[in-house]
Amino acid sequence: METPIVKLSDEELKTVYEPSEDSYLLIDALEADLEVLEAIKPVICLEIGSGSGVVITALAMALKRYHSAHFIAVDINPDACKATRKTSLDNSVVVNVLQMNLLDCIRIRGQVDVILFNPPYVATEYEEVLDDRLVFKTWAGGKHGRQVMEQVFSTIPEILSDAGLFYLVVIKENDPEYILSAFQKLNMSGRIVCERKVRGEHLYVLRFCKAKVNEIS
Numbered sequence: 460m461e462t463p464i465v466k467l468s469d470e471e472l473k474t475v476y477e478p479s480e481d482s483y484l485l486i487d488a489l490e491a492d493l494e495v496l497e498a499i500k501p502v503i504c505l506e507i508g509s510g511s512g513v514v515i516t517a518l519a520m521a522l523k524r525y526h527s528a529h530f531i532a533v534d535i536n537p538d539a540c541k542a543t544r545k546t547s548l549d550n551s552v553v554v555n556v557l558q559m560n561l562l563d564c565i566r567i568r569g570q571v572d573v574i575l576f577n578p579p580y581v582a583t584e585y586e587e588v589l590d591d592r593l594v595f596k597t598w599a600g601g602k603h604g605r606q607v608m609e610q611v612f613s614t615i616p617e618i619l620s621d622a623g624l625f626y627l628v629v630i631k632e633n634d635p636e637y638i639l640s641a642f643q644k645l646n647m648s649g650r651i652v653c654e655r656k657v658r659g660e661h662l663y664v665l666r667f668c669k670a671k672v673n674e675i676s
């Protein structure tokens with residue numbers, strides 16, 4: 460999978476998340492799954508918290524030959540929304556960008572084929588999750604680092620298509636096993652598809668699908 464060109468100015472870097480090891484681990488997970496992703500012939504792909512747009516753009520570039528695929532990115536940070544749009548255009552793909560809190564205004568049900576989320580996962584006080592400063596949105600994850608990501612868990616099976624896949628980046632402190640069992644209760648099966656230890660962080664990419672519909676190895 461080609462790595463997109465991402466150009467963020469010093470001004471943008473004050474609030475927009477610069478592509479980092481976690482972003483690239485998610486891209487690596489998608490690259491390893493490219494055949495699986497092509498097989499499900501995605502029509503709608505959605506990234507929650509797109510930041511610079513590096514991940515959704517990489518996916519759009521890789522799936523370019525599916526002309527019918529639509530790529531949607533959501534971020535709460537208006538600067539990140541602009542950066543995502545620019546990154547997609549700089550790399551000659553189209554991503555529709557929405558400034559929005561998580562999945563608040565997504566009304567489509569059962570039709571999203573690929574969902575990506577590299578959330579703010581650092582364990583912090585809850586006050587830091589509520590802090591209005593946009594840069595806090597890039598990392599502050601509250602208790603166990605799960606307080607932002609957990610807000611979308613119950614919506615994922617509602618919006619995901621039957622053959623769809625959900626990719627979630629987490630760290631050890633988030634307790635990946637706890638997250639896998641939380642999704643099991645939502646009738647979704649998941650597993651770790653990628654992991655990497657880097658600079659004191661143990662990163663994982665978890666992949667989920669609707670249980671029994673399309674369990675894949």
Ligand SMILES: C[S@@+](CC[C@H](N)C(=O)[O-])C[C@H]1O[C@@H](n2cnc3c(N)ncnc32)[C@H](O)[C@@H]1O
Nearest residue numbers: 476482508509510534535536560561577596597
């Ligand atoms: C760790 S960064 C990941 C950025 C990008 N996806 C990447 O992998 O490089 C988390 C992103 O989630 C966004 N975010 C945080 N809270 C959000 C919320 N409530 N709704 C939408 N986006 C949110 C942040 O603004 C930030 O861009």
